[in-house]
Amino acid sequence: MTLYHPTELVKSQDVIIRVGAITGTSRPIITQSGATFTVSGAPTLYTLQAATTASMAFNDGNTEFYVLGGGGFTDSVVVTAGATASVTTYFQKDVDGTVFVPNSFDEAFQVIATARYDKNAEVYFEVNKQLGASGNTYFYDRVAYVGRVMNLNESYPADNLVEVTFDVMSRGRIGIHQNAQETGSIIPSAPN
Secondary structure, three states, rough: OOOOHHHHOOOOEEEEEEEEEEOOOOEEEEEEOOOOOOOOOOOHHHHHHHOOOOEEEEEEEEEEEOOOOOOOOOEEEEEEHHHHHHEEEEEEEOOOOOOOOOEEOOOHHHHHHHOOOOOOOOOOEEEEEEEEEEEOEEEEEEEEEEEEEEEEEEEEEOOOOEEEEEEEEEEEEEEEEEEEEEEEEOOOOOOO
């Protein structure tokens, strides 16, 4: 039996979701090399601050085949890979400005809300799990991809906050970096 120390467990409060709007027809290019990746052309990223729950699923597509003389047993090879993140958050207004103007949503929420009317909009989506720090260098397990916001639902419970749920389904390459480094913590101390 293995015993784990409580400080070895990653807490959900140390998971940061960042999103960025993709403009035009050019997607950021994610280049994967082993457990590291680089992103060229990444948009400005904003922290999704009102997220209450999130989950990530990696979906592999297999093709089965039979080998002649293989005793009738099947084998398979992974031919496609994708990721889907499901997020529950709250509908947020921007708190940076002093006067409310139309479309003055929180910056991260604005990126997601665009999917309500622009069915071709894609987002750059990033999930960071903070692993620790050494001085002013912070280390994260990072998953990033370009995706499409789908299945966006709004809920209006009486006498409560407006809740929004959505999925971000990957398009193109998924980047997974097991030891991403940032100077300073990306955990926000103030709104976007």
